[in-house]
Amino acid sequence: MEPTGPVLTIDLEAIARNYRRLRDLAAGAECAAVVKANAYNLGIERVASVLQQTGCRTFFVATLEEGVALRSILGERAEILILNGVGERHLACSLEHRLTPVLNDLGQIETWSACARRQGRPLSSIIHVDTGMSRLGLPDEEIRLLRHDPARLAGLEPFGLMSHLLACDEPQNERNDQQRKEFAAHCRNLRPARASLANSAGVLLGAPYHFDLVRPGIALYGSNPRPADLNPFSEVxxxxxxxxxxxxxxxxxxxxxxxxxxxxxxxxxxxxxxxxxxxxxxxxxxxxxxxxxxxxxxxxxxxxxxxxxxxxxxxxxxxxxxxxxxxxxxxxxxxxxxxxxxxxxxxxxxxxxxxxxxxxxxPATGKSNASDQTEPDARSLRKSANNETSA
Ligand SMILES: Cc1ncc(COP(=O)(O)O)c(C=O)c1O
The missing domain is CATH 2.40.37.10 (Lyase, Ornithine Decarboxylase; Chain A, domain 1)
Known part of the structure; x- marks a missing residue:
């Protein structure tokens, strides 16, 4: 039977191009990819594979189940982080599939560090500090406790630190700078091995927001993270x-x-x-x-x-x-x-x-193609993003 219904075409080359653009904009910071919810519903198997072929090494998903599925797609080399955290009953699965939790409260830090001590080896993690979302991540009082009792981090070193921007699609919103400064202060106090703040729109805010690792999602899939400006990303x-x-x-x-x-x-x-x-x-x-x-x-x-x-x-x-x-x-x-x-x-x-x-x-062709050159130059875009940040 010849199919007659609607056709959804997903352009993997455009995803690869968008990844390269984000990596250029991140200018030295590592560029991870957020592929939760089945790669924003575009199909994690195809999307994550093309991102891996394009050079992406670090992937964020929301749940343990998504992490397990992604591990079987990407093999051993990729780092897979679980945004929704870890619980006692997830430990065996996390270890078996080498899934790295984002630790969202002191309880999760305790669970993961106790697990590391039992394993007799450090276990990798990223600690999430809340700087304004009031959603996931350690609130201020827990961050204070952690700072004054570094023994809580036994077995977790070297750990990463992350936070999430709440209004970065508006470059002029003063909450961006507030969150960035607050996050930078947490980094000075807690001394993580790597730090991550920016999602797609955060990448466009410029270098001060990039820290060591950026975590874009929606820009990979072709949406404009900053609706007031021309879209620097390709339709997918x-x-x-x-x-x-x-x-x-x-x-x-x-x-x-x-x-x-x-x-x-x-x-x-x-x-x-x-x-x-x-x-x-x-x-x-x-x-x-x-x-x-x-x-x-x-x-x-x-x-x-x-x-x-x-x-x-x-x-x-x-x-x-x-x-x-x-x-x-x-x-x-x-x-x-x-x-x-x-x-x-x-x-x-x-x-x-x-x-x-x-x-x-x-399919992705695996190399930069002509349409890369017809779009705005990544360096000039980065420059203008920086200008907006410092304005
Ligand atoms: C913690 C976190 N980081 C990064 C992202 C990626 O954000 P975006 O799709 O806006 O780039 C998300 C998406 O919801 C997220 O929850």
């Missing part, structure tokens, strides 16, 4: 679907559930086989766009479970026949513009992409 995801049906309606006919859109002129409508069951968010009802080549076609009416309806009145008829292909995600409907229309963020659009899409992976 393209979703296309073929028109199922075309119909003409006249006023006062309406479209879809609840008759939320009514025709004020003769209107041509195309129905496409994508819906909220595929992660095409309902908030895009009467708000989103798809495209035919470079021409945008607005969504009309409510998003249904399996279908959307779009206005093709202004489009050439021969380009919008049943079977003609529409772009649901991909230039000119970028991931970020779709997220904006849906009132959400690119992370949610990606992690919602549904299981019914046929996935096609465009």
């Amino acid at each position: 995801v393209r979703l296309t679907a073929k028109i199922l049906q075309v119909r003409h309606i006249d006023p006062p006919q309406t479209v879809g559930y609840d008759a939320s859109w009514s025709a004020r002129r003769p209107t041509r409508i195309a129905t496409l086989p994508v819906g909220y069951a595929d992660g095409y968010l309902r908030s895009l009802s009467n708000r989103g766009f798809c495209a035919f080549d470079d021409i945008l076609a607005p969504i009309l009416g409510r998003i249904s479970m399996d279908l959307i309806t779009v206005d093709i009145t202004e489009l050439p008829e021969e380009r919008t026949l049943p079977g003609s292909e529409a772009t649901i995600i991909g230039h000119p409907v970028t991931l970020d513009s779709l997220a904006l229309s849906a009132g959400t963020i690119a992370y949610e659009i990606l992690t919602s992409l549904g299981p019914r899409y046929r996935r096609v992976y465009r």
Whole structure:
């Protein structure tokens, strides 16, 4: 049977290119990759393998289960860190699969250091200090206790230190500098072997934010970490679907559930086989766009479970026949513009992409290609990021 449904194309070369760009921007700091949630739902096996081939050695996932799966994909050489921490019942599995925990409170530090003492060898870890997220990581009082009682770190040396920025997509937000200074002070006091603060948007904040290890996620997958600026990263995801049906309606006919859109002129409508069951968010009802080549076609009416309806009145008829292909995600409907229309963020659009899409992976060529050169130069970008930081 020939597949007829929507096609999700994932460009592995673009992921490799984005990794190289981030590594250039990190300028000397090691560039890790955040591949949790199945590499932001793009397929951890393909994504992590291409990142490893591109030179990435350090990978962050959220859970132990993700770490175990990733170890079998990457083999022994990669370092795999578990952001959600470690508990007593995870110890055997962490040791067996050589998974490095991010230690998020004093209890986890105690658990891991006791394990190291029992093993009779130091165990690697990264200690997470909270500098404002109030989510994971040691709060101030625990950091003070640790500072005044370094014996708690027995068996953990050399350890790393990390924290997480809370507003780094806004370069002018003063919380960035506050968090950076607070983190730098913790580094001076605790003397970690390596320090990590920056996610994707943090990388763009410039060298003072890079420390030893940067941990980008979303930029690898093509979203712009700084929505106010031009996107320095390449699009990774393209979703296309073929028109199922075309119909003409006249006023006062309406479209879809609840008759939320009514025709004020003769209107041509195309129905496409994508819906909220595929992660095409309902908030895009009467708000989103798809495209035919470079021409945008607005969504009309409510998003249904399996279908959307779009206005093709202004489009050439021969380009919008049943079977003609529409772009649901991909230039000119970028991931970020779709997220904006849906009132959400690119992370949610990606992690919602549904299981019914046929996935096609465009292979990585393994070398820098011409399109690397057509995008903004990494050095000038880094320079401007630094300028913004110091402003
Ligand atoms: C602790 C931590 N570091 C790094 C990242 C990567 O962030 P981003 O995808 O914004 O680059 C995440 C993502 O949620 C995270 O939770």
